[in-house]
Amino acid sequence: MGRPGRNILKENLKNIIEEYTVDFVIANGENAAGGNGITKKVAEELFETGVNFLTMGNHVWDNKDIFTFIDNEERIIRPLNYPPGTPGKGSKIIEIKNNLKIGIINISGRTYMQNLDCPFRTCIEEIEKISSITNIIIVDFHAEATSEKQAMGWYLDGKVSAVIGTHTHVQTADERILPGGTAYITDVGMTGAFNSILGVEVEGVIKKFITQLPARFDVAKGIAQLNSVLIEIEENTGRATSINRINLLK
Amino acid sequence: MGRPGRNILKENLKNIIEEYTVDFVIANGENAAGGNGITKKVAEELFETGVNFLTMGNHVWDNKDIFTFIDNEERIIRPLNYPPGTPGKGSKIIEIKNNLKIGIINISGRTYMQNLDCPFRTCIEEIEKISSITNIIIVDFHAEATSEKQAMGWYLDGKVSAVIGTHTHVQTADERILPGGTAYITDVGMTGAFNSILGVEVEGVIKKFITQLPARFDVAKGIAQLNSVLIEIEENTGRATSINRINLLK
Amino acid sequence: MGRPGRNILKENLKNIIEEYTVDFVIANGENAAGGNGITKKVAEELFETGVNFLTMGNHVWDNKDIFTFIDNEERIIRPLNYPPGTPGKGSKIIEIKNNLKIGIINISGRTYMQNLDCPFRTCIEEIEKISSITNIIIVDFHAEATSEKQAMGWYLDGKVSAVIGTHTHVQTADERILPGGTAYITDVGMTGAFNSILGVEVEGVIKKFITQLPARFDVAKGIAQLNSVLIEIEENTGRATSINRINLLK
Amino acid sequence: MGRPGRNILKENLKNIIEEYTVDFVIANGENAAGGNGITKKVAEELFETGVNFLTMGNHVWDNKDIFTFIDNEERIIRPLNYPPGTPGKGSKIIEIKNNLKIGIINISGRTYMQNLDCPFRTCIEEIEKISSITNIIIVDFHAEATSEKQAMGWYLDGKVSAVIGTHTHVQTADERILPGGTAYITDVGMTGAFNSILGVEVEGVIKKFITQLPARFDVAKGIAQLNSVLIEIEENTGRATSINRINLLK
């Protein structure tokens, strides 16, 4: 979320990668550029911090710069369930190391969100395609309602390695391995300013709720939090064996 | 959430109270009776497990039995921001022990929720009244959007002992003491069936999302989780000194 | 809407058909049975009044009786943009008289409505199929937002004979022939009790808005209104040449 | 709605006023300036066309110019049910001619709209205040849902001269005098470009619905429509004796 989020990654992500011998880092980048969308410059800044891949969400188009590079950038996806013809892709398969491929899917919920195609149907069809190439599959389900997110976790249990929720900017404490071997968390949280409302300055948000008048939403400053989950996956089966929350406050 | 939630409380709450020397237990009871509202019988069952006080939420009126007893039951409140004339009360002051009083406020969010009175304005007015009697005040903010919940936390920081979010049925990992001394968590989570979607059987909820047809929502069975937070508060100042998540899985 | 709506049709529809030499009568029947859904008995009652065909909407499944007959009844459709596998069909082609066929499509909006498939994409695909058989096509667009309804009218202008809005229960005064030859009205209105709120007793609805408590919604009684539009279409081209509102109050 | 709306008023409103001997003209001006809000200049342009008074709606703050003049302009109101402390006023009493005063109230719905104070409670309290000064009272209820609008009509029947709905930009055909003497219409419609979607260029709106991508909404050009209602009110009782739709297409 904005510069505080990018800075804490810059200073800490490589240490985390080393400490936990992380193979692949996926981040949600929909609010990376000043809280609204992403630019080519910000995406590259994030890749330099150690992030390997970026997923997006409902704010994907907020910064128009994305239309200039999303079709040429192999390391970014936007929600899969936008209609056919939408710029960019909703899934990618990346070769991590020799013969080890990972499929990543970004999908958006519909409850209290945009009117997109059915996330359940769209996602299961995409998984069928990807499964013939790799059984390591990570789904970023960008959604608001906890019911829709848990439903997706259970629906995909045993079919993907992990269903990781994003969008609420608040990390949940319900990480678990579902019975079929899928790692799940309702929301992975936010990397950005700690003394903030979802990364935004407190004052403007409170004013908006109370007055219902237009208000400026500026990215908050000061100490930052890093929210993430570390998932261990069996290379041959694609089953997750652990999911742990890794957080920093600096 | 339904019988599994009540059973895990029955078997474990008194141990928890003893182990942590808990003075006062508040539970959200809006889904206590078969997942929908509450009855006099279920309320009394909960009080016997060690719960001292019940708050409610958007499901408060789901079981019509509540209209028969809410006005005579000192240990239940419903969201304060229902219009004037609504049965029940939105806040109560309880004497815990000699000369130690606690104020409890239940308030509902509006984002993606019902059209009630402004929760910020209503709550701050109630706090002003209660503050003249006690400065130990707990707010259960029953709301969907993380932004509205965090906004309430910051808005009331320094004015109440704790702002505890409910409604999403998923515990968040963002518990903290805000700078002014208010304990805060976006959602305390749910006490109910562990292999479930918010306490409800998985199958029906998935079917609903996929088919958009009417579906039965039954309370799920099997092992249960207990989600809670333990808050320490200074008696004289009302400031919170710690907030910790206490969870069980049985 | 309920019995008052059925009665005013019973007593007047055949006269209207005769007076205006109407070839084919389409009614929206989603609230025909006591305000909620439809039953086989009520559907047959409507067909006897002179209605030739029934479309539905978001209340299609409210009365479970529909699951027992929708797949065998050639004269009822439900919104096309429910997911594949949904009982019933979203379009039908009916032979009105020798070699004169009419295609009828029922489609649901998404703004402030259910999360269904894209109505624009789904509808245009269906029109392509039907067009090879007949160019007389009537679309019942069951939607809330005036913007979505007008957008559908303009989107389908020149591709269908008429886009007729339903769902708000209030007739609009914007009937027109769009430049491409498509008859359009944002909402055809409701046939049901006149002294009512959308066909429902006034008192319960007001109580609901003011108290936000659960309230009973009973079908209102007393004098009834009949709302309809009469559309003239060129047999060979499928172009509409006129659209007129025909209303009764008895 | 934008320049086409202002132009058709400029060229025709004074003729209409003369032809029907209209005493007082109220217009909703929330989209007067380029489709978004209003400016001092545009407000004055409208007053010169013959408009006597302007009501607003959810777009009231879209053009920030309003904050500079709303507190000094006696002929503009914004929805009454914004929280206390909001700039501007939600009702005004205007002296039309010697000893003839009219009260005007602007109020916003909540269903599918902003989270404001209860429109029913707020409005009835304001009516009580105004009634002691005049019993000619006009309510502009700016709301989306037909149920909420009809509920307000019935709720205020006999207490005000007219409840006139705005916001959907589509005129409804349900104008009537309710039993208690209140003139009612669900929506008075829009004055703006005829070949448009709610006054906006067709292409951008369709693109938005289909692609779900950001789209430009420009005010449409070409021939314009004028939508209005003419209400006759008894001076001494405040009862409405007629309501008629007056529309132009030029």
Ligand SMILES: [Fe+2]
């Ligand atoms: Fe998001």
Ligand SMILES: [Fe+2]
């Ligand atoms: Fe975000």
Ligand SMILES: [Fe+2]
């Ligand atoms: Fe609940």
Ligand SMILES: [Fe+2]
């Ligand atoms: Fe709830």
Ligand SMILES: [Fe+2]
């Ligand atoms: Fe309906």
Ligand SMILES: [Fe+2]
């Ligand atoms: Fe409907």
Ligand SMILES: [Fe+2]
């Ligand atoms: Fe408007």
Ligand SMILES: [Fe+2]
């Ligand atoms: Fe509006």
